[in-house]
Amino acid sequence: MTDDAPLLSARGVTKWYGRRLGCRSVGFDLYPGEVVAIVGESGSGKSTLLRLLTRQADLDAGTVSYRMRDGSLRDLAALTDAERAVLRRTDWGFVHQDASFGLRMSVSAGGNIGERLMSAGARHYGDIRAEAGRWLARVEIDEARLDDTPDTFSGGMRQRLQIACSLVTGPRLIFMDEPTGGLDVSVQARILDLLRGLVVDLGLSALIVTHDLGVARLLSHRIMVMKAGEVIESGLTDRVLDDPREPYTQLLVSSILPA
């Protein structure tokens, strides 16, 4: 976080679904190496916000800007589809709660990891396979599973494979939507630990959408609490969790089950 220029910058991000509010006037900066958690209950607008930030949906108002590798800050709306596609498959990573959004379930683990490399122009089978094997090992999956398809993998392995697929091109920003949702506690701990290590080692920035304050505490530097489409409280993770100001945040914090 020595870099003082934000990597991602959101201002006044607003989205309506007809007369229903998706999210309103969300603004924040995400800096290099920083992990920000967006927390809130189901329906609070946190997943909508993630879709808007990654331009999977159009904004009704506001801007989202991104610092390109050449150092220029560009409004994502002003990028061409081709430029956005390159961002999505090289500079950004995605970990979805539902692995089938992020993986090709009938393509081998190696093929899944290799896809982003091949999209980026890699054309040496042996190199692609070796790189895929290295990433599989890095996310703690036995390299012997390289030719197996993710539909034969456990839930935790699928999440780890998604992580490998995302990181193989050396992205600077990773978006995660409930990355450990629906997993056993022990499996969850393993993935959180893996993510934590990778984020530090690779100097990644990350935006994590989660309803789980434990996940937020473990992974994030800062928290934004969303309620009914708006960010109602934000700040240092430990301050928001240990000294929550808003009634809703206090309710969320008091609802955590003791470990």
Added chain:
Amino acid sequence: MPMKPVLEISGVSKSFTMHLQGGVTLPVMVNVTFDVRAGECVVIVGPSGAGKSSVLKMIYGSYGCDSGRIVVCHRGEAEDLVQASPRRILALRRETIGYVSQFLRAVPRVPALDVVVEPLVARGASRDEARDKAAAMLTRLNVPQRLFGLPPSTFSGGEQQRVNIARGLLPDYALLLLDEPTASLDAKNRAVVVDLINARKRGGAAIIAIVHDEDVRDAIADRIVDAVHFSAAA
């Protein structure tokens, strides 16, 4: 020495508003004012519930303040933590302010050695060099080597606390916040910790500690601040 204090707290007040209990406001502290200089150890005393730990948490940024200033001076720059951005606080935690909490908040699966290594690496040390230093520190604190590779969540309270101390005392923070660092330690290890704290003092660190053990307090304290003077509960 006419040196500027490392930490200057002035007029700090803190209360909690409990929205889940009908919006009741609980005042915790009123007008906290004291300072700490380099190489000095200030021990905060007072009955439990007086808000001693809350003072440390406000300095560390885990609690917000209602009013007042908490100015930390490091490398010639003064910064008011009450107004500082989250990013700035994180930077100060990395570079300047160390905190040994009462209990280690262990991360699942991370081995004890890596828990200690982490702040050093965050400050730019190489992992190998940091590992050597961490191992030496843990050994000095009588943590058996067979535990280095295990996650501290499985350790006894005393072992966890020593991992916590190693993590907090190893980097050369200019300001150290110690919350009952010796509470769950035996006499032998208490003595080691006292030596370590005094060594950090000689190294120029400004230290604020909460210590109940009178022997330890006498061994490290240069000054006593009584929480009764600013406790809203008193």
Added chain:
Amino acid sequence: MSAASYNFAYLDEQSKRMIRRAILKAIAIPGYQVPFASREMPMPYGWGTGGIQVTAAILGPDDVLKVIDQGSDDTTNAVSIRAFFAKVADVKTTTATTDATVIQTRHRVPETPLSDRQILVYQVPIPEPLRFLEPRETETRRLHALADYGLMHVKLYEDIARHGHIATAYAYPVMVAGRYLMDPSPVPKFDNPKISDCAALQLFGAGREKRIYAIPPYTRVVSLDFEDYPFERYRQSGTCALCGADDTFLDEVVTDDKGGRMFICSDSDYCEKRRETASAGEKPHD
């Protein structure tokens, strides 16, 4: 003439103009799949209705038509389509590759090199090479627009991972003029090199899928591969039992119930011409 009530080449002039416009656009953007309003033809989809509509749109009274199915002039599909155009367009037909001006083909490129006065019309069942990996048309169009073809290499990667080599033997994907990924219709990959830098205009019609695409003459067409698994032509090893050719694409023919079999040229015209030349050459020995 019993077909007098039909317009020349079966389709009405407006339909032919519509198809020609699609063909012109296809030629202008080599390898790009141009949608067109595919007409009902008097035969079921899957019998070459796309190729037939293209042929109908480009055929003139002076053209000479050849139709092959898997390289052969005398299979049902070839015979029927040849008879169809002889009837509705009254054009001359031939089985000789060199005599034809328009050649409609299913699943082969003739062995005899084509010339710049010829047009090769392919019948195409599934024009989208990415379809098996990406079922959404919106998504495959986006991938084409962005030239995002990593996915096609994923298929080849999977081939090698599973079989140790690129097992795709026909409909082998190609890049046309360095821009568009294209399915060359289910021709054996043996034929892929003949598609590149070909003197003849090559047109592709998919009737059910309503797409036309084209490769203009002398266009570079590259078969996808990996640096360490380069594209390889494949043919059955052996020689043709009829003409003795050892460099043509061979069909396997079962000759009895006891496992007897022989290999013969899949291109029946090429094989016949070789035999005629050979027997003409042997005559002095008689």
